[in-house]
Amino acid sequence: MLLLIGVGGGFYFRGLRAKAAAARAEQHAAALEREIASLRQEIVALHDIEARRLEGLASRKRYFEENDVTDIENQIRFIGQAELRAVRPVNKEAVRVLYALDEWIAANQPDWRMSFEVSMGAFIKTAAYDPDDRVLQAAFSSYNSKRVDFLLIDRFGQPMLAVEYHGTGHDLSNDAPGRMEVKRLALSRAGIPLVEIPAKAAKAKILDMIAETLA
Structure with a gap:
């Protein structure tokens, strides 16, 4: 049990x-x-x-x-899609400068030609070319997109004179003085004379300034 x-x-x-x-x-x-x-x-x-x-x-x-x-x-x-319209490539004030330059060319250098609103990268290059040199790249980028109001070239296409017109709309942006200083330096380093014409300058004054600069 x-x-x-x-x-x-x-x-x-x-x-x-x-x-x-x-x-x-x-x-x-x-x-x-x-x-x-x-x-x-x-x-x-x-x-x-x-x-x-x-x-x-x-x-x-x-x-x-x-x-x-960047896509075509x-x-x-x-x-x-946009509405476009044609505008003057130079303003009314600058037209007076354009015709004064044209008159000077006809009287003094008939084989020269003139362009306006020219990109500085189109006629100023670094003396040496090295795609790996950051200094050269930075220097070119500093002036490449800037433009001169007028550029006079000789019969061989060589830049002979840059002209800037300081009209009433020239200093509208805050960085205008700095941009102008960059232009002066790049032109000077490239050996291209520069004439800076003040606002509303008379034709005689413009012609005298060109003659003095190229003398």
């Missing part, structure tokens, strides 16, 4: 331990399921974030491509 009781008790306690182990296993499995569900939610959220990031990148790429002014097709599209 005692033996039977002992055997029965052993089964009972083993059953209790088995039930406890099963309960713990169920709890562990439930915890794993909750953790897996949480990870799945995080993965979905990360996918959403990545999808939005990629969509943003694609949108910015499309915007850049559609607004890239975009240039044609932009011009086709």
Whole structure:
């Protein structure tokens, strides 16, 4: 009898331990399921974030491509969408200077020619060319986009005289004095004479200044 009781008790306690182990296993499995569900939610959220990031990148790429002014097709599209009109390349005041220069050329150097609004990078280059020299690149970039009002060249195309007209609209921007100083320095370093004509100067004054500078 005692033996039977002992055997029965052993089964009972083993059953209790088995039930406890099963309960713990169920709890562990439930915890794993909750953790897996949480990870799945995080993965979905990360996918959403990545999808939005990629969509943003694609949108910015499309915007850049559609607004890239270096693209010829975009240039044609932009011009086709805008209303354009012809304007005077020189203002009314500067026209007087232009004709005074033209008169001086006809009387003194008939084989010379004149251009106006000329980019300085078109007629001034660095003495040496080295694409890896940052100083040369920086120097060229400093004056390249700046323009002179008038440029006189000889029959061989050599720059002979630069003319700046300081009319009423010359100093409208705050950086005008600094830009003019850069022009003076670049022209001086290139050995090109410069005449700076004051506002509303009479034709006789303009002709005298040109003659004095080139004497």
